[in-house]
Amino acid sequence: MDTIVSLADLTHDYGNHVALDHLDVAVPAGVTGLVGANGAGKTTMLRILLGLLHPTAGSVTVLGHDALADPLSVRAQVGYMPEGSALPKDQTAADFVAYTAQMAGLPSGDARRRASETLFLVGLAEERFRFLGDFSTGMAQRVKLAQAIVHGPRLILLDEPASGLDPDGRVQMLELIRRLGSFGINVIVSSHVLSDIESTCDYVVMLDAGRLVRSGPVVGSHSTSTVSVEIVGPADRFTSALAAAGVEYAVDRNAISVIADGDDVFDAIRDAAAASRVGIMRLERRSFTLEDEFLRRADV
Amino acid sequence: MSDAVIYDRGYRSYDGPVGGRSTTRRAIVADGIRRILGLRRKTRRKLLPWALLSLAMLMAGIVVGLHFAAGSISAAIAEGLPQYAELFDLFSRLALLFIAVTGPELIGPDRSQGVLSVYFSRPMTVGDYLAAKLAAFVSVTSLIYLVPQLALHLGLASLSADGFLAYLGGHLDIPWKIAAVSLAFIAVHGGVLAVITSYVDRTGFAAAAFLGTIIAGRNLAEVVAEASFPGARWFSLLAFDDHPRYVRDWLFDSDVGGVYAPEAAGFGPWTSVAVIAGVGLGGALWMVQRYRRFA
Numbered sequence: 001m002d003t004i005v006s007l008a009d010l011t012h013d014y015g016n017h018v019a020l021d022h023l024d025v026a027v028p029a030g031v032t033g034l035v036g037a038n039g040a041g042k043t044t045m046l047r048i049l050l051g052l053l054h055p056t057a058g059s060v061t062v063l064g065h066d067a068l069a070d071p072l073s074v075r076a077q078v079g080y081m082p083e084g085s086a087l088p089k090d091q092t093a094a095d096f097v098a099y100t101a102q103m104a105g106l107p108s109g110d111a112r113r114r115a116s117e118t119l120f121l122v123g124l125a126e127e128r129f130r131f132l133g134d135f136s137t138g139m140a141q142r143v144k145l146a147q148a149i150v151h152g153p154r155l156i157l158l159d160e161p162a163s164g165l166d167p168d169g170r171v172q173m174l175e176l177i178r179r180l181g182s183f184g185i186n187v188i189v190s191s192h193v194l195s196d197i198e199s200t201c202d203y204v205v206m207l208d209a210g211r212l213v214r215s216g217p218v219v220g221s222h223s224t225s226t227v228s229v230e231i232v233g234p235a236d237r238f239t240s241a242l243a244a245a246g247v248e249y250a251v252d253r254n255a256i257s258v259i260a261d262g263d264d265v266f267d268a269i270r271d272a273a274a275a276s277r278v279g280i281m282r283l284e285r286r287s288f289t290l291e292d293e294f295l296r297r298a299d300v
Numbered sequence: 301m302s303d304a305v306i307y308d309r310g311y312r313s314y315d316g317p318v319g320g321r322s323t324t325r326r327a328i329v330a331d332g333i334r335r336i337l338g339l340r341r342k343t344r345r346k347l348l349p350w351a352l353l354s355l356a357m358l359m360a361g362i363v364v365g366l367h368f369a370a371g372s373i374s375a376a377i378a379e380g381l382p383q384y385a386e387l388f389d390l391f392s393r394l395a396l397l398f399i400a401v402t403g404p405e406l407i408g409p410d411r412s413q414g415v416l417s418v419y420f421s422r423p424m425t426v427g428d429y430l431a432a433k434l435a436a437f438v439s440v441t442s443l444i445y446l447v448p449q450l451a452l453h454l455g456l457a458s459l460s461a462d463g464f465l466a467y468l469g470g471h472l473d474i475p476w477k478i479a480a481v482s483l484a485f486i487a488v489h490g491g492v493l494a495v496i497t498s499y500v501d502r503t504g505f506a507a508a509a510f511l512g513t514i515i516a517g518r519n520l521a522e523v524v525a526e527a528s529f530p531g532a533r534w535f536s537l538l539a540f541d542d543h544p545r546y547v548r549d550w551l552f553d554s555d556v557g558g559v560y561a562p563e564a565a566g567f568g569p570w571t572s573v574a575v576i577a578g579v580g581l582g583g584a585l586w587m588v589q590r591y592r593r594f595a
Binding site for chain 2: 076084
């Protein structure tokens with residue numbers, strides 16, 4: 001699979017605050033989720049990818065271009081949807097999106113045609129001649145998405161695209177993002193809502209306080225489950241036996257959560273219990289969400 | 301039941317021509333001009349700029365018309381009518397109001413409404429953006445200065461007893477003097493406005509601050525410059541609006557505005573030229589510095 005973004009030892013700090021801490025990430029083509037709590041460094045990372053922010057250290061390659069040395073080549077092929085308010089209130093949606101297309105180098109006629117097409121795609125065909133100041137939050141988010149794709153970018157960076165939307169709007173926005181992925185556009189979407197990423201993305205990059213927690217396919221983590229085990233007897237002997245058998249686990253107060261990578265996990269638990277001479281009081285299989293994984297790996 | 305089918309056209313990648321940064325700059329200039337004039341905006345955004353522009357053109361028409369009318373009666377009456385320097389005095393005040401009303405609209409909303417984060421995600425630099433905004437500002441503002449002056453120049457040429465071409469040939473200095481004085485007014489007003497709008501987001505406040513700096517600042521500078529403490533005369537240089545007027549009177553060899561603050565403080569016209577250049581250039585560099593954080 002092609003790598004569209006590559007970060008090597010990327011570090012950025014704002015004075016004493018380290019926003020990104022020695023990140024090494026390779027993002028493949030497709031729809032990628034950038035996950036982390038507020039302040040985890042997601043927006044900083046997106047701004048660095050666009051070349052709008054110069055990192056303290058490290059290197060960044062986007063679509064084969066060095067984002068630090070040649071940011072304009074990156075921006076020519078990338079669309080960006082910022083978080084929060086980013087629309088001029090006194091322009092119509094059609095004028096604004098066409099203008100942003102022209103800013104990307106499209107001739108005037110092509111820009112207006114593309115603006116109509118993309119506004120149609122995001123569901124604003126009827127409203128495109130209304131002034132943006134009169135738009136609801138959901139409509140405004142769609143316009144921001146339209147301007148991000150109007151010039152035909154190879155990659156779009158979406159910063160909290162579902163932020164501020166009601167449940168219906170949220171579902172529709174995520175559906176739109178999924179559709180863009182199906183059209184062959186590479187997407188990096190940041191969110192602090194892990195279930196959004198889980199339902200939308202193929203790949204996930206998890207950040208916590210600027211550190212990389214995990215990067216890998218969403219499918220891999222989604223299909224994984226845990227087995228919650230309660231035992232009678234010394235927990236340390238049991239966990240040592242699990243570790244010796246190469247089984248990944250986490251201790252959570254009274255229960256031990258064992259990562260179930262395959263069907264033979266129950267055999268492994270049985271064998272570990274026998275070897276450590278402890279009794280099994282309860283076994284319960286739970287589905288394992290990105291949120292579980294984030295909490296487990298991020299030490300939160 | 302209809303057999304019509306609605307097709308979802310989906311998304312098609314763009315494979316047409318893509319221009320470079322010059323295309324981007326042209327787009328910003330065009331949008332800047334539309335923004336100043338309120339084009340493709342709500343009606344209330346059009347009212348003031350078009351009212352002021354119409355007033356300027358109407359006044360220019362009246363002045364030229366008066367020259368025609370007076371010229372047919374008596375050359376002496378025509379000589380008493382406003383000429384180039386007087387016309388600058390008349391239109392610079394109108395231009396001041398026009399700049400106060402439209403200038404902050406050109407810059408402020410992009411920043412206060414967060415749109416810069418979208419714009420700077422496009423392949424352009426801060427320099428491209430600000431240069432294009434400046435070009436839009438100069439091209440519209442210069443209309444107020446140049447159109448009436450050129451109308452007057454052509455009107456006087458057509459009234460000349462020596463003939464149209466002979467008048468133009470005999471007054472080759474007039475076009476460059478008109479351009480130079482127009483540039484001087486635009487540089488001073490634009491420089492001051494750039495510093496103010498780089499801080500003040502609200503367009504109304506920015507307009508008030510601009511007019512206050514130019515009008516009240518002039519009076520204050522004049523008073524302080526006349527004080528008796530050492531170096532007080534240097535404060536006369538803060539009477540920004542006096543510098544282009546001083547240069548205008550110098551170039552057109554006229555005495556429209558009497559004695560200006562820098563002149564009264566003992567500074568020559570070249571000092572005013574330096575201040576004009578400094579304010580214009582300083583405002584532009586200040587703006588670039590302030591906008592570096594966006595890209």
